[in-house]
Amino acid sequence: MKDLLKLKTSLLEEIENILNAQVKIEAHASALYLAMSSWCDDQGLDNASNFFAKQADEEREHMLKLFNYINDRGGRAVSPEITNIPVDFESFRGVFEQTLEQEMFVTEQFNNIADKCMKLKDYVTFNFLQWFLAEQVEEEYVARRILELFDVIGEEGTGRWEIDKHLVKVAYSAE
Numbered sequence: 001m002k003d004l005l006k007l008k009t010s011l012l013e014e015i016e017n018i019l020n021a022q023v024k025i026e027a028h029a030s031a032l033y034l035a036m037s038s039w040c041d042d043q044g045l046d047n048a049s050n051f052f053a054k055q056a057d058e059e060r061e062h063m064l065k066l067f068n069y070i071n072d073r074g075g076r077a078v079s080p081e082i083t084n085i086p087v088d089f090e091s092f093r094g095v096f097e098q099t100l101e102q103e104m105f106v107t108e109q110f111n112n113i114a115d116k117c118m119k120l121k122d123y124v125t126f127n128f129l130q131w132f133l134a135e136q137v138e139e140e141y142v143a144r145r146i147l148e149l150f151d152v153i154g155e156e157g158t159g160r161w162e163i164d165k166h167l168v169k170v171a172y173s174a175e
């Protein structure tokens, strides 16, 4: 008789672990963006606040996509513990610099997962990852475009207000 555990899941333990690690990264990103949303709201930057609230929702969706995939394949998705979410941020520009860094980190992580899938010949998970890899192109693009607003407009005088106004167009042009 076949090993029952092997029949229960077709996910390799190594793949399950790396996907659960990504669940945690996405949950952390969601909480971080929610903190940024609150900080921007406090600064009177309403559009940026809405932008980050939406980003927080999207990251939770990413987390759930991974979470459900692990369970659907017979693995065990782990609800992650999230700690060390900041309350304060140094500057308006700083939150977008941190956003770009965060997204570049996530892209690197998905590349690593894809690499592992190829090495372990898990083409099913490799195929599942394609959506995330494409999504990262958009996420990085938006963060870079918004940072350009800081270079072009500058934060002096009414600059912050102008940047907050224009970032709506940039954020939704990529959708």
Ligand code: FEO
Binding pocket: 026, 029, 058, 059, 062, 103, 106, 139
């Ligand atoms: Fe889910 Fe923004 O990466």
